[in-house]
Amino acid sequence: MSQYRIAIIGGGPGGLTLARLLHLGGLTVSVFERDTHADDRPQGGTLDLHADTGQRALRLAGLERQFLAAARYDDQGIRLYDSSGTLLFGDDESDGDRPEVDRTALRHMLIESLPAGMIRWGTRVDRIEPGNDGRHDVIAGGVRESFDLVVGADGAWSKVRALLSDAKPVYEGVTMVELGFDDVDRRHPAVAALTGRGKMFALGDNRGLILQRNGHAHIRGYFALRTEQPWAPALEDATPDAIRHRILEYLTGWGDALTNAVWSADTVIGVRPLYALPVGHRWAHRPGMTLIGDAAHLMSPFGGEGVNLAMTDAADLAAALIQGDDAAVERFEEAMAARAAPAADGAAQGLRHSISPTGPAAALAHFREVMVAAA
Structure with missing residues (x-):
C-alpha cells in the first residue's frame, strides 16, 4: 500500500x-x-477530552505524554447560576477524567508530530473531481493531483460532503457572541471568582452567559440568545462596544456580577450562529471518498462531544485504511453514523434545555441527575 495516496x-x-x-x-x-x-487565526477555546474517545485517540497516536503536559485536570469544575447571579449548583471537584486542553495546544502537539511538508499550509481546495480508475482529483490553486482516497475533515461547510450528501447545516435558533478575558486572576478577579475552576452557566429566559477557564489565565465568555435569525448580518460591522451594549440590552434585569462581566471583557472575538446537520446524517458509500468530524455529523457544542467524536472517527478510519479494504471503510462509516446519532441528539437537547424559556430549570435537573449517577 506504499503507493496508496490519501488527501x-x-x-x-x-x-x-x-x-x-x-x-x-x-x-x-x-x-x-x-x-x-499554525497560528494564522484563533482556534477557539478549551476542550474536555474524554478517556475512551479523545484521549484514546491520542494514546494510539503516541502523544499521551504531550497531552498530559498540556492537560488541565484542575479545570473540570462546573457551576450553574440563575439570571440574578444566585448559585444554584456548584461542583469544583477536579478528580474526574475529562481534563481540559486548549484547542491551540492540541493542534500544536498534533502538527509537531507530523513530518515537514505533510501539511500544505495556505492551500485552499477549489474543487474535487472524479479521476481515473476510481481515484479523485483534488484541484487547489490551479494544481491538479490524483488521490486514492479523499477524506473530508473540512468542517461545517465541507466541500467534500457536498459530493456525498445533499444535507446542509441548519441554523439551530441560537446565536452566540464570543468574548475574551486576559490575565483574569489579576485583572478580572470578579470574573475569575464567578467562573471558578472550570466553566459556569448563567441561564434565563432564552439567553445565557457562559464563562470557561482556558490556559494561560484566560477565560472565554459566550453570550447565547435564542433568536429566529442569526445575528451575524446585523453585527458583522458593529464595533465591540456596540456589541457589548446590544448584549446588555438583552440582559436587562440580570445580576450585576453577570452584566459587569460582559462589560469588562477585553475583546469581542466574534458572532457565532450555531448550525447542525440532521441527527442521524448518513450517505451512500462512495469508494475513494469519506467524511469525519463536523463534516459528517456537525452538532451544537452543548453536548461536549464534537472533538472527541472527530478524534475517534480518525482513530477508527485509520484502522480501516491500514487494513487496506474499502469494505472496512464502508463499515467504519456505518459505525460512525450509529455512534454520532445519539451524541447529536443529546447535543440538540442540551441546547434546547440550556437556552430555553424555563431558564436554568432543565439544566439544574440534568446536573443533579449526573451527580446522582456518579455517586
Whole structure:
C-alpha cells in the first residue's frame, strides 16, 4: 500500500489526528489546510477530552505524554447560576477524567508530530473531481493531483460532503457572541471568582452567559440568545462596544456580577450562529471518498462531544485504511453514523434545555441527575 495516496481536506483536530495515525501506519498522506501557518487565526477555546474517545485517540497516536503536559485536570469544575447571579449548583471537584486542553495546544502537539511538508499550509481546495480508475482529483490553486482516497475533515461547510450528501447545516435558533478575558486572576478577579475552576452557566429566559477557564489565565465568555435569525448580518460591522451594549440590552434585569462581566471583557472575538446537520446524517458509500468530524455529523457544542467524536472517527478510519479494504471503510462509516446519532441528539437537547424559556430549570435537573449517577 506504499503507493496508496490519501488527501485529508482540513487541518483541525480530526484531520490532524488521522494524518498522524496514517503516518504511523506507513501510508502516504497530504493535508490540505487553508491557514497559512499554525497560528494564522484563533482556534477557539478549551476542550474536555474524554478517556475512551479523545484521549484514546491520542494514546494510539503516541502523544499521551504531550497531552498530559498540556492537560488541565484542575479545570473540570462546573457551576450553574440563575439570571440574578444566585448559585444554584456548584461542583469544583477536579478528580474526574475529562481534563481540559486548549484547542491551540492540541493542534500544536498534533502538527509537531507530523513530518515537514505533510501539511500544505495556505492551500485552499477549489474543487474535487472524479479521476481515473476510481481515484479523485483534488484541484487547489490551479494544481491538479490524483488521490486514492479523499477524506473530508473540512468542517461545517465541507466541500467534500457536498459530493456525498445533499444535507446542509441548519441554523439551530441560537446565536452566540464570543468574548475574551486576559490575565483574569489579576485583572478580572470578579470574573475569575464567578467562573471558578472550570466553566459556569448563567441561564434565563432564552439567553445565557457562559464563562470557561482556558490556559494561560484566560477565560472565554459566550453570550447565547435564542433568536429566529442569526445575528451575524446585523453585527458583522458593529464595533465591540456596540456589541457589548446590544448584549446588555438583552440582559436587562440580570445580576450585576453577570452584566459587569460582559462589560469588562477585553475583546469581542466574534458572532457565532450555531448550525447542525440532521441527527442521524448518513450517505451512500462512495469508494475513494469519506467524511469525519463536523463534516459528517456537525452538532451544537452543548453536548461536549464534537472533538472527541472527530478524534475517534480518525482513530477508527485509520484502522480501516491500514487494513487496506474499502469494505472496512464502508463499515467504519456505518459505525460512525450509529455512534454520532445519539451524541447529536443529546447535543440538540442540551441546547434546547440550556437556552430555553424555563431558564436554568432543565439544566439544574440534568446536573443533579449526573451527580446522582456518579455517586
